[in-house]
Amino acid sequence: MTTTLIAAVAAAGLLLGSGSAAAQVGKIPDGLTRIFDGKTTKGWHVSRTTRHGTTPNVFVENGELVLKQRPFGQGGLLFTDKAYHNFDLYLEVKAAWGCNSGIFLRSTEEGSAYQIELDQTRGTGALLGEGMRVSVGARPTEAVNKVWRIDDWNSFRIRMEGDAPHITEWINGDQMFDVQEPVNDKIAGKTAGLIGLQLHYGTVYDPAIAETMNFWSSWKPDAAYRFRNIAIKELP
Numbered sequence: 001m002t003t004t005l006i007a008a009v010a011a012a013g014l015l016l017g018s019g020s021a022a023a024q025v026g027k028i029p030d031g032l033t034r035i036f037d038g039k040t041t042k043g044w045h046v047s048r049t050t051r052h053g054t055t056p057n058v059f060v061e062n063g064e065l066v067l068k069q070r071p072f073g074q075g076g077l078l079f080t081d082k083a084y085h086n087f088d089l090y091l092e093v094k095a096a097w098g099c100n101s102g103i104f105l106r107s108t109e110e111g112s113a114y115q116i117e118l119d120q121t122r123g124t125g126a127l128l129g130e131g132m133r134v135s136v137g138a139r140p141t142e143a144v145n146k147v148w149r150i151d152d153w154n155s156f157r158i159r160m161e162g163d164a165p166h167i168t169e170w171i172n173g174d175q176m177f178d179v180q181e182p183v184n185d186k187i188a189g190k191t192a193g194l195i196g197l198q199l200h201y202g203t204v205y206d207p208a209i210a211e212t213m214n215f216w217s218s219w220k221p222d223a224a225y226r227f228r229n230i231a232i233k234e235l236p
Contacts, residue, residue, distance in 0.1 A: 025092060025155045025172060032090055032231035035080060035195075038063040047077040047196075050111040056199040064094075065227040067101070067199040069219055075201030077104065077111050085192040086161045086235035092153050095120050096223035098205055104130065104196030105160055105167075112187055113196060116158060116169065118225070120150060125169060125176050130198075134185050140169070140176035147172040153228075161235055163191045197227060 028034065035043055039060060048054050056076030057068040069075060084106070095101065100119045107113030112131035118124055125140035148154055148171065157170040164184045169176045184191060205218045 025153050026229070028229050028231045029090055029157070032088065032233045034229075034231045035082075036065055036227070036230040038228070041065070041078075043081050044078055045081055047079055047109055047111065049109050050077045052077050052111055052198065053201045058199075063228055065197070065230070067197060067225045067227075068222065069199065069201075072221055073201060073203035073219070075199045075219070077107075077199070078197045079104075079107065079109070079194040080196075083192045083194055084232065084234060087159070087195075088233040088235060089158045089160070089195065090155065090232070091230040092155045092228050093118060094151075094153050094226040095124070096220060096225060097151060098218055098220035099223050099225060100198075100200040100202070100218060101225045102128075102130065102196075102198040102200070103156065103158070104194070104198060105158065106165075106186060106190070106193030107196045108187065108190070108193060111196070111198075113193060114160075114165070114167065114185070115198070116156065118198075120148070124148065125156075125171050127167060127169070127177065127179060129185065132185055132187060135181050135183055136179050138167075138169075138177035138179045140171060141174075143174050144171055144176060147174050155229075159235075195232070197225070199225065 053075040055070055055074050057070035058078055059066050095118055097120055102118050103116040104113035115128045115130040117126040117128055125144055127138040155172050159168045164181050166180045168178045202219055205220050
């Protein structure tokens with residue numbers, strides 16, 4: 001095979017690889033069922049007991065679930081009405097720069113949960129504990145810097161199985177981590193909980209600070225987090 005042909009094949013492989021990741025955005029995987037209908041917030045509710053806040057501005061626009069602060073500085077959590085134990089979750093998010101959010105897994109109504117961090121400045125895709133300690137946290141691989149699209153739609157697929165959960169995450173089709181927790185970290189031994197979308201409280205915002213990537217609870221005034229194509233499959 002000539003050098004020119006080898007280079008062409010390699011380039012084609014790179015294109016196919018990036019195309020494969022891109023193909024994960026905009027299409028719900030087979031076998032998963034929508035839990036956001038794209039028209040209403042049916043099946044979802046705002047928590048009235050969380051410390052994050054209780055008056056977020058949540059609405060549907062252009063088939064997207066939109067979360068904004070109301071008033072500025074006031075956050076909240078939007079939860080599924082249904083609790084889930086073992087599941088395969090898929091969703092797409094368009095993150096606002098300068099804002100912090102998260103995907104809550106097996107959450108209590110108060111917001112104690114395994115959390116997937118959503119913050120383009122400091123570790124989007126990281127596995128953290130919210131309102132509880134997580135035995136084994138995780139951060140995405142270096143590939144996240146290649147596949148993540150700033151100010152655009154990105155897909156998350158999260159599989160969670162077992163009382164002491166085995167958690168696997170993909171972003172835009174690329175696996176980011178695969179973690180087995182040694183124990184169930186949930187309060188009182190709960191093994192099921194709500195799926196939640198976080199609207200982080202906090203009024204700290206300064207473009208100069210944002211550029212240094214040095215904040216964690218910031219929310220840019222009138223900015224929004226947008227979610228779409230939210231679907232799930234319950235697993236045995």
